[in-house]
Amino acid sequence: MTHSTLALEAVGVTVAYGGNPVLRDLNVQVRRGEIYALLGGNGAGKSTTLNAFLGFARPDAGKVAVCGIDVGADVLGARAQLAYVPENVALYEHLDARENLEYFLRLANTAWTDESIGEALRAVRLDESAWKRRLGGYSKGMRQKVAIALAVARAVPVLLLDEPTSGLDPKATSEFNALLHKLRGDGAAIFMVTHDLLGAADVADRIGFLDRGHIGHEVAAGGGERFDVRDLYRRYAGTREAA
Numbered sequence: 001m002t003h004s005t006l007a008l009e010a011v012g013v014t015v016a017y018g019g020n021p022v023l024r025d026l027n028v029q030v031r032r033g034e035i036y037a038l039l040g041g042n043g044a045g046k047s048t049t050l051n052a053f054l055g056f057a058r059p060d061a062g063k064v065a066v067c068g069i070d071v072g073a074d075v076l077g078a079r080a081q082l083a084y085v086p087e088n089v090a091l092y093e094h095l096d097a098r099e100n101l102e103y104f105l106r107l108a109n110t111a112w113t114d115e116s117i118g119e120a121l122r123a124v125r126l127d128e129s130a131w132k133r134r135l136g137g138y139s140k141g142m143r144q145k146v147a148i149a150l151a152v153a154r155a156v157p158v159l160l161l162d163e164p165t166s167g168l169d170p171k172a173t174s175e176f177n178a179l180l181h182k183l184r185g186d187g188a189a190i191f192m193v194t195h196d197l198l199g200a201a202d203v204a205d206r207i208g209f210l211d212r213g214h215i216g217h218e219v220a221a222g223g224g225e226r227f228d229v230r231d232l233y234r235r236y237a238g239t240r241e242a243a
Ligand SMILES: Nc1ncnc2c1ncn2[C@@H]1O[C@H](COP(=O)(O)OP(=O)(O)OP(=O)(O)O)[C@@H](O)[C@H]1O
Pocket: 017, 022, 040, 041, 042, 043, 044, 045, 046, 047, 048, 049
């Protein structure tokens, strides 16, 4: 893995709260053009891992980098490389999709035009008939599209997703997965945390199993069947028991 293609890197990361280790010697690397799913039970440390990449959880040991930028040394520089899409996307309910993008792009100090915003909304396949509707009436899937359109308009190479498909119906999930594959094809690095084994198996190139703050095992997709789902289940059940 060359340095230039490495988008996310955690090396020997330990994060403790009140002396209690939540991440323990966590090691993970995600390249551009790759979708990585981190699978783990409740309390395994998934959100803390995201927070470490975002610079909200400071490692007690180890190093976290985004596109080669050390998060501890330059948190704003690192954040400028990524977009974070939380489980429940918080946007302005009384603004429409375009207005939300304009507002957040201005906040991010990113130049935009009507054209570039239109391109971003088209790229995420948000139905054009919805562009002028207030977000208050949007479904979860539509909100996620707007959040990802913001990432597209900012042209960031890294996406961090928290439980992206929970609460999406099968059609919205399949549209969402197709969107992730398109972004991956355009060179994005996508890191998602999830409980959803089948969802991860559908979309990810690699899956890491987080067990009490440590990735004990990773599997990569291969061949027509991609993953051996029964094997994934056995491994996941093992971590869930321990979590
Ligand atoms: N700010 C904090 N202060 C103290 N403890 C924390 C803090 N944040 C997380 N923890 C603890 O760290 C552990 C891991 O939490 P984390 O939220 O990272 O797990 P998770 O895998 O995202 O869980 P879930 O799937 O339930 O959201 C939990 O035991 C949690 O209580």
